[in-house]
Amino acid sequence: MSRVLLIGDVVVDVTLRSKQQETKLRMGGIVHAARGLWAQNIPYSVGYIAPSYLDDQIRDYLKAHDCEEVVKIGEVTGAPYIFLIQEPKEIGNQGYEFLLREEIKIEYIYDNISYLAEKELSDTLLISGNYDLADLISRLPGKIHMDVANNVGDLEFFKNLEKKVSSLFISTSSAIFQKYYKNNFLDFANIFKTYVEKLILKENRGGSRGFVFETNELFSAASQTAPIQHSVGVGDVFDTCFISNQPTMSSTNALVLSSWIAYEYASTSYPDDFKKGVERTLKSDIAELAKLGGVSLTWEERKDISIYIAAPDFDHVDKTPIDLLENSLLYHNFRPRRPIVENGLMEKGASKTRKQELFEKDMTLLGECSMLVAVLLYNDPGTLIEIGLASARGIPTMVYDPYNQAENCMLTELPNLISDDLDEIISEVFIESAKIKNNEK
Numbered sequence: 364m365s366r367v368l369l370i371g372d373v374v375v376d377v378t379l380r381s382k383q384q385e386t387k388l389r390m391g392g393i394v395h396a397a398r399g400l401w402a403q404n405i406p407y408s409v410g411y412i413a414p415s416y417l418d419d420q421i422r423d424y425l426k427a428h429d430c431e432e433v434v435k436i437g438e439v440t441g442a443p444y445i446f447l448i449q450e451p452k453e454i455g456n457q458g459y460e461f462l463l464r465e466e467i468k469i470e471y472i473y474d475n476i477s478y479l480a481e482k483e484l485s486d487t488l489l490i491s492g493n494y495d496l497a498d499l500i501s502r503l504p505g506k507i508h509m510d511v512a513n514n515v516g517d518l519e520f521f522k523n524l525e526k527k528v529s530s531l532f533i534s535t536s537s538a539i540f541q542k543y544y545k546n547n548f549l550d551f552a553n554i555f556k557t558y559v560e561k562l563i564l565k566e567n568r569g570g571s572r573g574f575v576f577e578t579n580e581l582f583s584a585a586s587q588t589a590p591i592q593h594s595v596g597v598g599d600v601f602d603t604c605f606i607s608n609q610p611t612m613s614s615t616n617a618l619v620l621s622s623w624i625a626y627e628y629a630s631t632s633y634p635d636d637f638k639k640g641v642e643r644t645l646k647s648d649i650a651e652l653a654k655l656g657g658v659s660l661t662w663e664e665r666k667d668i669s670i671y672i673a674a675p676d677f678d679h680v681d682k683t684p685i686d687l688l689e690n691s692l693l694y695h696n697f698r699p700r701r702p703i704v705e706n707g708l709m710e711k712g713a714s715k716t717r718k719q720e721l722f723e724k725d726m727t728l729l730g731e732c733s734m735l736v737a738v739l740l741y742n743d744p745g746t747l748i749e750i751g752l753a754s755a756r757g758i759p760t761m762v763y764d765p766y767n768q769a770e771n772c773m774l775t776e777l778p779n780l781i782s783d784d785l786d787e788i789i790s791e792v793f794i795e796s797a798k799i800k801n802n803e804k
Contacts, residue, residue: 367400369396369400369409371494372392372411373390373417373421377445378593379447392413395600396602402634409430414439439468446462448595464493467493487506492512500526518543521555522558529560534565546663568789569660570583570659585656592632605618658794660800665695671753672701672736674743737750739766740765762774764781765783
């Protein structure tokens, strides 16, 4: 069995209060990964970096979650290590804010780092943070696995490493992905060929892909896309499952299992419930889990999905929900289309010719789109007609109803989905888009 060493920051995650959720505080940073190993019954130790005021709570919490050894390797001053989360479900940009990030100072405890380096642990997972990642990698023996998150944004970091990384995890929300990805996975992977043995790209609700450079093995797995409770730390749990199961199963199966374990983590913020879900999953046959499928929709495929936004997109209306939908679709690399923005707003007292011109432009635009998402701000006749027209044409149709106004049974029953929760709408966009792409293949 794998014995894993976790290295990284421990912070306090604070999910801010909103319409959809209450304020919630919990241990974050590498504690997410620790929960993942605990739930899978994988032996692990932790080398953490944090302010002293958190030490007792960190040790008590990790010991209660079966951590074999808790070792502090860095003392933080200058900042409280509090991480504010505006939007926990990653419907779009999550609005992260690390309090006093620019004031952080870390004093390393090198004796403790040397002590951990002497332990016989099979794998070390480093979740990038505010610490000197390259220096710690140079001091640690054995297999090194790394998740770069948003703290590594340039290839210069890898050029300065003294050893190869066994597994490199990158997500589509990370800075290094945004900088170097040019709509071709293999081209992107080959950028890291000199520095890593294996690359894993986590594509959020669209699944994941991996590449092994020594064998040129390309592998992938679907995501389990459904409405979730949160997405914070889900990628870290995914990492722990992959590295701890990789030695005993194929890369594809390890990726499939990681997807399911990550889904269990996203389904609840209560550790005991998460562990029960993981226990059920681990009793399942991996081949059967793979057959159940999920959503496979690569980053580059999403750009081909044009989505008609039906809404009263007028200057005198509060367009905040429309903007939120558009920004969320752009965040996930879809192509939202706003007819009034693209084709123009009908002037007051417009002539018959002008009305016909705008109508034909909007109908042409609708014909170019793969699906329609309506934003129901009020009972706008144009929006309601577009919902009916798209449904009649067999175009996947969703209605985002942020103010819970829909009561008419034709409006509630005609679309594929109607919801006041944008998370549900985005999940359905992924599901329907994956169906469209599969039919094209």
